[in-house]
Each structure stands twice: as structure tokens, then as C-alpha cells.
Amino acid sequence: MIDKTQVQHVAELSKLAFSDAELEQLTEQLADIMKMTDELNKVDTTGVPVTTHVNNLQNIVREDVAQAGTDRDILMKNAPDSADGLLKVPAIMDKEEA
Amino acid sequence: MNYLYEDLQSIHAKLVAGDLSATQLVTETLAEIEKKEPQVDAFLTIDEAGAQAAAAQVDAKPIATDNLLAGMPIGIKDNLLTDGVTTTAASKMLANFKPVFDATVVEKLKAKDAIMIGKNNLDEFAMGSSTETSAFKKTKNPWNLDKVPGGSSGGSAAAVAAGEVVASLGTDTGGSIRQPAAFNGIVGIKPTYGRVSRWGAIAFASSLDQVGVFSRTVADNATVLQAISGHDEKDSTSADIPVPDFRAALDGNIKGMKIAVAKEYMAEGVAPGVKAQIETAIDTLRSLGATVDEVSLPNSKYAVQIYYIIASSEASSNLSRFDGIRYGYRSPEAKTLEDVYVKSRSEGFGHEVKRRIMLGTFALSSGFYDAYFKKAGQVRTLVIRDFEKVFADYDLVVGPTTPTTAFDLGRKVTDPVTMYMNDILTIPANMAGLPAMSVPAGLVDGLPVGLQIIGKAFDEEAVYRVGYAFEQATGFSKNVPSFKGGKA
Numbered sequence: 001m002i003d004k005t006q007v008q009h010v011a012e013l014s015k016l017a018f019s020d021a022e023l024e025q026l027t028e029q030l031a032d033i034m035k036m037t038d039e040l041n042k043v044d045t046t047g048v049p050v051t052t053h054v055n056n057l058q059n060i061v062r063e064d065v066a067q068a069g070t071d072r073d074i075l076m077k078n079a080p081d082s083a084d085g086l087l088k089v090p091a092i093m094d095k096e097e098a
Numbered sequence: 099m100n101y102l103y104e105d106l107q108s109i110h111a112k113l114v115a116g117d118l119s120a121t122q123l124v125t126e127t128l129a130e131i132e133k134k135e136p137q138v139d140a141f142l143t144i145d146e147a148g149a150q151a152a153a154a155q156v157d158a159k160p161i162a163t164d165n166l167l168a169g170m171p172i173g174i175k176d177n178l179l180t181d182g183v184t185t186t187a188a189s190k191m192l193a194n195f196k197p198v199f200d201a202t203v204v205e206k207l208k209a210k211d212a213i214m215i216g217k218n219n220l221d222e223f224a225m226g227s228s229t230e231t232s233a234f235k236k237t238k239n240p241w242n243l244d245k246v247p248g249g250s251s252g253g254s255a256a257a258v259a260a261g262e263v264v265a266s267l268g269t270d271t272g273g274s275i276r277q278p279a280a281f282n283g284i285v286g287i288k289p290t291y292g293r294v295s296r297w298g299a300i301a302f303a304s305s306l307d308q309v310g311v312f313s314r315t316v317a318d319n320a321t322v323l324q325a326i327s328g329h330d331e332k333d334s335t336s337a338d339i340p341v342p343d344f345r346a347a348l349d350g351n352i353k354g355m356k357i358a359v360a361k362e363y364m365a366e367g368v369a370p371g372v373k374a375q376i377e378t379a380i381d382t383l384r385s386l387g388a389t390v391d392e393v394s395l396p397n398s399k400y401a402v403q404i405y406y407i408i409a410s411s412e413a414s415s416n417l418s419r420f421d422g423i424r425y426g427y428r429s430p431e432a433k434t435l436e437d438v439y440v441k442s443r444s445e446g447f448g449h450e451v452k453r454r455i456m457l458g459t460f461a462l463s464s465g466f467y468d469a470y471f472k473k474a475g476q477v478r479t480l481v482i483r484d485f486e487k488v489f490a491d492y493d494l495v496v497g498p499t500t501p502t503t504a505f506d507l508g509r510k511v512t513d514p515v516t517m518y519m520n521d522i523l524t525i526p527a528n529m530a531g532l533p534a535m536s537v538p539a540g541l542v543d544g545l546p547v548g549l550q551i552i553g554k555a556f557d558e559e560a561v562y563r564v565g566y567a568f569e570q571a572t573g574f575s576k577n578v579p580s581f582k583g584g585k586a
Contacts, residue, residue: 002460014414014459015421015439016452026456032515033457037403040473043480050475051482053305053335054531054555055292060334074198080428087423092435 002031099126102261102578106166106318109264113161113169120156120169120213124149127171127215131262137243137581139235140257142176144216145183152213162211166321171215172207173257173266177224178309179298180204180214187300188232189222191420191427191446201298202333203267203309203326210325215263219253222448223417224269224302226250227277227520228505231450236507239281241545243584245504248278251312255282258312259579265313265322271302272405273499273524275310276536280499280548283538283577285319285565286312290556291531292337294323295330303412304335306405306528315575316537316566320344323558339556347559348566353387355564356492360395363497363523363550371542376498379539379549379568383496386567393488395495397480401525402518404481406454407461407474408529413451414458420446453514482530489554494564498523499536499548523550533558537565538574546577 007027011018018026072085081088099109112118128146135141149171156169174180177187179197181204186192204214221231229237229252237252239245240260247256251268255278258266268275270288279286288310299309309326313319324345329338359380364373384390422428422442429441447455461470488495500523527534532555536548549568553561569575 006460007456010456010460010463013463014452014455015418015443016447016455017440017444018452026453029453029514030457030460033406033518036515036518037407037470037474040400040403040477043397043400043473043477045473045476045480048476048479050472051478051529052475054482055335055337057335062331070198077198078195078425080422080425089423089438090432090434 002027002034099123099130100261101130101258101264101314104264105315106170106264106321109170110166110168114163120153121150123169124153124171124213124215127263131216134260134262137238137584138240138256138260138262139237140218140253140260140262141173141216142186142188142219142234142253143184145214148183149213149215152208156211156213165210167207167325168211169213170265171213171263173216173218173254173263174204174214175220175251175254175266175268176217177220177269177300178204178267179300180217183214183217185217185300186234187223188220188234189447189451190233193233193427195425197298199298202295202330204298206326212325218251218257218266221250221252222451223300223413224250224271224274225413225450225454227273227517229253230507231448233448238507238584239504240579240581241283241504242580242582244507245545246281246507248281248504250274252278254312255279255284255286258282258314259284265311265318267309267326268312269299269307269309270528271306271409272528273521275312276499276524276534276548276550277521279312279536280546281504283546283579284312284314285316285535285537285575286310287319287323287535287558287561288527288533289323289327289558290533292335293327293533293556293558295333295336297330297332301416303409304416305412306409316562316569317345317348320348320562337556342559344558344562347563350567350570352383352564352567355388355494355560357383357388357390357564358393358488358492358495359390360398360495360497361392362395362398367501367519367522368498369502372498372500372502372547375540375542375547376549380496382568382571383564386571388564393492395484395488395526397477397484398526400477401481401529402522404474404477404529405521405525406457406518407470408478410454410458411461411471412458414455414462417451417455422446478529481526485526485530485532493554493560495552497550499550500524503542503545503547527552531555533561535561535565537569538577540572540574541577544580
């Protein structure tokens with residue numbers, strides 16, 4: 001059974017933050033969903049292969065020829081913050097560490 | 099233009115005869131949308147300027163007599179990219195996102211001179227069964243404005259059902275086209291996985307997602323699917339096989355076709371009224387000359403369980419791209435790079451999306467992968483084998499699309515497990531990648547019921563053939579919604 005500590009760990013892996021009340025509710029809901037999915041344990045799957053995709057395609061490659069992409073200035077229109085044609089983000093390290 | 103009493107053929111005839119121009123058609127469509135939107139709320143964005151410009155271009159040359167889509171305004175689910183027109187996936191995360199290219203399906207419709215009229219509401223990132231998880235508005239069911247339109251393509255379905263547009267595009271990962279089609283009394287197809295390019299469709303669960311079509315009639319549905327189908331080198335999972343002429347299958351002849359009814363699809367979870375309509379539908383198919391037998395798809399009962407593990411796992415991976423860096427929402431509170439990720443995602447995503455990211459991340463995490471993701475993938479194989487066994491002897495599987503008719507707005511949002519069970523009859527076709535369509539099968543207490551028709555991979559023709567014959571024999575597609583209920 002999934003507990004609050006595990007849910008907090010999964011939240012960190014997911015890069016999501018929750019309030020304590022949200023975490024409580026989420027633990028309860030995830031526990032309910034996991035209880036539902038535990039029914040799968042009734043199914044005998046010995047020797048059954050895993051399906052991850054339905055069309056049995058191999059890797060598909062194209063000729064290694066340069067193709068025109070989208071202009072950078074156009075792509076940057078959706079950037080939350082940018083300067084001089086580059087994406088701008090907060091400092092990764094503060095000045096003392098650098 | 100009130101599309102409740104028109105189809106592609108009837109409007110096309112007016113355009114060809116010169117009784118109507120594409121510009122007039124767009125103007126009349128915008129007026130119809132403006133009139134009905136206060137009740138239905140099916141659109142997030144209306145592209146008035148873009149639609150009028152496109153119509154002017156169509157009017158600049160004669161209408162091709164063999165192109166039923168020329169000048170036709172089409173609604174597009176708001177998780178399909180439209181060049182220069184805001185595309186949100188109904189999420190705060192993408193509230194201001196303006197794509198810089200069209201999804202292949204949109205590009206293909208435009209190449210046929212169809213007109214992108216606006217973007218339809220959906221559950222946030224297509225995660226939901228009622229369109230209530232949209233961050234922006236709640237779409238209502240035109241048959242009863244106090245009921246949900248279904249989901250996740252609820253806006254696309256309600257827009258067609260309300261007569262705002264003649265057709266629309268949606269996406270279907272676990273039933274997101276067929277369930278709203280059933281709830282809204284219209285036709286909705288999820289084609290075979292690989293029939294239609296997913297390029298420019300905002301990914302939810304990549305091994306299950308397919309783009310498909312809503313319309314009032316089977317013939318219109320086949321026409322639109324024809325236009326968007328085919329291989330696309332930008333989507334390596336799209337199938338490089340010829341697309342047949344779907345409309346050629348619409349001759350009404352189903353004599354000798356072998357149809358299976360899965361007993362698991364008619365089990366106790368199906369409401370008695372729905373079951374009765376489907377039994378009547380099955381009798382109709384028999385009377386049209388098909389043979390109908392009962393079969394078993396024993397592993398279908400695990401469909402919901404495997405779906406929530408597989409779809410959530412794929413979603414947790416797909417949605418990791420929303421990090422507040424390159425596009426999409428960035429939290430104004432973010433002081434550090436880690437903040438950009440965590441605060442942007444926590445503030446930008448709604449509850450249902452976060453719940454599924456959490457579920458998927460858990461199912462993929464070290465120590466739980468074998469018990470959940472791997473196990474679900476194995477049971478998925480068994481679901482596929484069930485279908486293979488039945489399709490060795492039968493052309494199609496039919497049954498109800500949904501266990502109930504449309505439910506009340508607000509009823510199920512607090513209880514995810516009950517909400518998830520709503521998809522039990524539609525998920526198996528996604529698991530196996532099969533084409534499946536919902537066609538109107540009459541009313542129960544004034545609300546529509548859908549007959550689901552599932553075909554062999556890449557045999558949309560058989561699905562359309564039976565859907566068309568059934569539609570012509572019953573006339574259920576002529577029912578129109580009452581727009582009753584709702585706030586005064």
C-alpha cells in the first residue's frame with residue numbers, strides 16, 4: 001500500500017510540489033487507484049511478452065541530409081523569457097559558488 | 099448556418115450552384131456559434147479573421163465539384179496545433195501558447211480548402227471523461243445542458259451535436275472520441291493506430307493516441323477521415339500503406355457479414371436502458387443480413403486497470419517537457435532553476451493532470467516497474483490476443499460505446515475510480531490499436547446511446563459499411579438535441 005512518504009518521493013521525481021492537505025488527499029486517491037490495479041495480479045502472465053506498441057515497426061531513419069528547420073526568432077516567440085536570441089533562466093549557482 | 103439540418107453534400111451543392119459563397123458560409127457559421135455558445139461552451143477560441151481570410155481564398159476560384167470539403171468550416175480540438183492560433187490543451191500551462199506550425203491533420207484539411215473555424219474545449223491535456231478538467235470552461239451537452247458532453251473531446255462533440263459546425267476533429271486515447279460521440283448522439287471514429295499522423299497532436303499516451311473525426315453522418319465522417327489519413331514522414335508510427343476510398347464502402351449492403359457481440363460488453367455494469375437499445379440495434383443488424391454471434395473477450399475486464407497504468411506512465415514521460423523553460427507557463431515566483439521546474443509545473447497543471455503524472459511516475463519508478471508497468475504491458479498482450487482470436491472468425495465486434503448515457507455535470511469529478519470505469523468499453527480498442535466508431539443508436543430518457551463498432555486493424559471500411567447501413571436503416575442520426583436545462 002502506498003503511503004504519504006512514498007507519495008512525497010514520487011512528487012519529487014515528478015518535479016511537483018503539494019501542500020500537506022493535497023498530499024493527504026493524493027495518497028488516498030492513489031491508494032484507491034492502486035487497489036483497483038492490484039486486480040491485475042489475478043491474471044496469470046507467465047511467459048507473456050510485454051506490449052509497448054501495437055505496430056511492429058523497426059527504427060525508421062531518413063537520409064542524413066540537412067533540412068531547413070524553424071527559424072530561431074519564430075521559436076523564441078513562445079519563450080517565457082529570453083535575451084539576445086537565448087533562453088533566459090534564473091542562475092543555477094549563486095555568485096559565491098561560481 | 100444551422101448544421102443540424104445539413105450535411106457536407108447539401109452545403110457543397112449550394113456552394114457549387116453559387117447559392118452560397120464560402121465567405122457567406124463562414125459568416126453564417128460564426129453567427130450560429132455566437133448564438134449557441136452561451137448555452138454550449140464548446141469552443142475555447144474562434145478564429146474569425148483567419149476563417150474569413152481562408153474563405154476569401156476559396157471564393158477566389160471555382161469550387162471543385164469533387165471536393166466536398168472546400169469552404170467547409172471545421173472545429174479542431176485544442177490539443178491539435180494550429181499555426182498562429184492559440185492552442186492550450188485546455189491547460190493553464192499553455193494558456194498563451196501560439197504554435198508556429200500546423201498539425202499534419204490541420205495542414206491536410208487546409209490543403210482540401212476546409213476552413214479552421216475555431217478550437218474546441220477538452221479535458222486538460224485530454225485527461226478526463228467529461229471535459230470538466232478543462233482549465234477554462236465547462237462544455238454542456240446540447241441534449242440536456244445540465245449533463246456533461248463526455249470527454250475528453252467534449253467540445254468537438256458538442257459543437258457538432260449543437261449544429262455549430264458540420265464536422266470536427268478530436269483525439270482518442272481511451273475513448274475520448276467515441277464516448278462523447280455517444281453522449282452527444284453523433285458519429286465519432288477513432289481510426290486504426292497509424293492510419294492518421296500524430297504530428298502536431300499534443301502527446302498524452304503515445305502508444306494509444308489517435309486523431310479522429312466527429313460528424314452527424316457516417317458519410318461525412320468518411321469524407322473527413324479520408325482527407326486526414328495517410329503516411330506522414332514526420333510521424334514514424336504512421337503507417338505507410340494505401341488509404342482506401344472509405345465512401346466506396348457506403349452502399350448499405352452488409353449481407354453475410356460476420357459480427358461478434360462480446361458478452362463482457364453487455365455485462366451487469368451496462369445500464370438496462372442502454373443494453374435494451376443495443377439489443378435492438380443487434381436485431382437491426384441481423385435483419386439487414388449480417389450474422390451476429392456472442393463471443394468472449396475475457397481480458398477486456400482489466401482494460402481500465404491496464405489503461406491507467408500505461409496511459410499515465412506514458413503521460414508522465416510526455417509531460418516532462420513542460421518545464422517552464424522554452425515555452426508554456428513559467429511561475430512568476432520562481433527564484434532558482436529548480437523553482438522554475440517545480441513551481442511552473444505545480445501551478446501550470448490542474449489536479450487530474452498532476453494525479454496522472456504522479457500515478458505514472460510511481461508505476462515507472464524503481465521497485466514498482468515490474469509489478470505495475472510490466473504487468474500492465476503483459477495483460478495488454480492478452481487483450482490483443484482476445485481480439486485476434488475473435489477476428490479470425492468475425493469481421494467486426496459490436497456493443498455499447500458507454501455503460502450509461504451522459505451523467506450530470508459535477509457528479510463524478512471527486513471520485514477518480516468511478517470516473518475511470520466509464521471508459522471500460524472503449525479502452526480495449528486503443529490497447530489493440532483497432533479502428534472503432536460510435537454511431538447513434540437511439541435515445542433513453544431523451545439522452546443518446548451509442549453503438550460501438552470495432553474493426554480489424556486498417557479495416558475502417560468494414561466499420562463504415564456497417565455504421566452506414568445501420569444509420570440508413572434506423573434514421574437515428576436525424577434526431578436533434580433539445581437544448582433543455584441549464585441556467586436561466
